Amino acid sequence: MSKYAFFILAFLSIFSAMMVVFSKKPVHSVLYIILCFFTIAGHYILLNAQFLAAVHVIVYSGAIMVLFLYVIMMLNLNADGEPHNLLSLKSQP
Numbered sequence: 430m431s432k433y434a435f436f437i438l439a440f441l442s443i444f445s446a447m448m449v450v451f452s453k454k455p456v457h458s459v460l461y462i463i464l465c466f467f468t469i470a471g472h473y474i475l476l477n478a479q480f481l482a483a484v485h486v487i488v489y490s491g492a493i494m495v496l497f498l499y500v501i502m503m504l505n506l507n508a509d510g511e512p513h514n515l516l517s518l519k520s521q522p
Contacts, residue, residue: 431475442468455501459494466490
């Protein structure tokens with residue numbers, strides 16, 4: 430049973446890591462890397478390293494990815510709507 434769980438987690442890890450690289454939107458990339466971190470934590474659980482899995486989820490998925498998501502949201506990479514808003518703000522007295 431653990432062999433099948435390993436192969437499912439390995440497939441999900443590789444798929445989510447590839448989607449991080451090939452995703453067009455940065456927010457989707459962050460969500461895929463969070464999925465990748467959870468699948469890696471699943472690998473730790475299969476290795477009977479539950480503490481390491483919990484620390485991995487708390488530190489990486491809970492703290493670092495939230496920080497990355499915050500930075501991406503602060504950058505406001507919406508290029509389509511941004512010039513329109515800047516012009517409308519400049520025209521006001």
